[in-house]
Amino acid sequence: MRMFVRLVFGLFVLRAAVASPRFSRQVDLDTYDTYEVDLDNINLENQDTYDYEDGLTIDDPQIEIGTLAPPDYTYPEKEVEEEEEEEEEEEEQELPLKPQLVPQGSGGSGVLMGPDTQKEEGLLPTTPKTPQEGAGTVEGSVSSELPEPEEPDEPDEPVIDTRGMPTCLLCTCLGGSVYCDDLKLDSVPPLPKDTTHFYARYNRITKINKSDFASMNKLKRIDLTANEIKSIDEKAFLGLPNLEELVIRENHVSQLPALPETMTLIDASHNNIGTKGIHSEAFKDMTALLYLYLTDNHIDYIPVPLPDSLRSLHLQRNNIQMMHEDTFCNLKDFNYIRNALEDIRLDGNPINLSRTPQAYVCLPRIPIGDLI
Template identity: 80%
Template sequence: MRMLVRLVLGLFVLKVVVASPRFSRQVDLDTYDSANYDVDLDNLNLENQDIYDYEDGLTIDDPQIEIGTLAPPDYNYPVPRASLEEQEQEEEEEEEEMPLKPQLTPQGSGGSGVLMGPDTQKGMPTCLLCTCLGGSVYCDDLKLDSVPPLPKDTTHFYARYNRITKINKSDFAFMNKLKRIDLTANEITSIDDGAFLGLPELEELVIRENHISQLPALPETMSLIDGSHNNIGSKGIHKEAFKDMTSLLYLYLTDNHIDYIPVPLPESLRSLHLQRNNIQMMHEDTFCNLRDFNYIRNALEDIRLDGNPINLSRTPQAYICLPRIPIGDLI
């Protein structure tokens, strides 16, 4: 009797086991042709794999996923918004700590008291707004309406093609190394008296293509003066303005309203351009010394008087000391 009960229980357990999905799957796997697929069914840990499969809801008909040794995918998890805001705040704090302007030291021009100058009307120090190369400062075509503060060691200053309307006495104060100023093609109408006299090294001044009616007083160190294409008239040049400029080589006053040659001219002068003015007459001693016929003025070999209402043939003695006759009308 006891044996019969054990047999019945054994058959019941066997029936339950056969009916379960796990056993069914195991039987199916056992029916694979191990010769074709070369799979060692005895070493497969199918029970553990089936547990994970059934936890994910897979059935026997679902496609099988091959388990390999590939590296896990690189997931780009989204950064929480709070972290991004904190990062941006940290970057802003770093930018605030970094200086946005060059270090300023007390040695500027025009009484500014700083090396690079205070903020210009464009909101930037001069050497960020302009280009500073060594002692040269280039501020061309920046729509400036005034001269920006300059570094104290500036030797050459260029501010061409801007909208500067006036030159103040303080613009170039204490600029002891400044040698050249070029303000071509601005809208300058006035220059303070003495604006350039305090520059001990100034040699070249170019203020052509402006609206100047009065040529400013200049230091004796000048070698080039270009005031062409302005409104300089008969009273626009100081008396004997060039007499003591013993190093003056080039004097260009083309296209103005000058009605006389501004004598006396220094012996060093090589080139004098006065074309297209209103010069009507010239004295015989304008260039030469009539009391000394041996006097020869070899340096002055380029005189332009064309475009003036003057007849050069009327004063032939005025050119006997010159290496070349001036250019102009002879009839």
């Protein structure tokens, strides 16, 4: 650009000299380094020569202006800069690519390609390999420094002091029914005098005393399922004139106590009642008895005589090995039929029912059990 300005200015001076041959003056310019324009064929009247401070001389004014062309000019500084940039690019291309590890979880594939991205080993932390599920721990693996969250301590079970507490505050009383289920009771609490149904299932009661149900004249049902009862006083239930249902299943009872004649349901399944655990003719006078369940005990005989009212007798999974032909029927009266007894379960006992075919002639259905 600087050279072009010089050339234009020189042409301007030349045109002025051609138009006015007698005009001459010394032009004061800043600097003209080393470039010279010779005009050989210009005829001036006074043959004046114009010398410029930068060394430009005009000798021949007859040269055509349009034939002048700017000399080739290059900027050495720019070329040097371009050469340096090209050298830097070549050096970058020649640098070897070193694979560098990237910590897992950074979003990459685990290998970072680039020159000198990590000059010293250990600058970038690495995450240890996690063993696959089901595999054992790998030796040398680095465990996480984060502490494992501690499991919250389970709150201690509240200890309920039932001594002196009114029963209806400890249990739930609805009309004549008292519900004391799952309260971790170790004994029968005092009951209101008008209680008709008492439920104390899933507790820790170990013994039934004679005084627990004394003077409970309205009590009809007692359910003590799933306790830890081992003994029951022989007369614990005899003083209950209206008792109809007794459920003491899933305990540790070995002796069935005496029961009033008003019973309609007795369930003593899943206990330890054996050969001597049932009184002789214990159910004979229970004329209203409908359901007798003695499953999963150690009884080795059928407790006869059974009342005619009985509908269901469950003795499965005991140790009964034999049965008499008059166990259910009256051999002296062939017209006798027990229509009520429709459900007899003897399966799970070592008894062959086919050996006593005359024992079922009065029954509406054959007992369930092994026939071989």
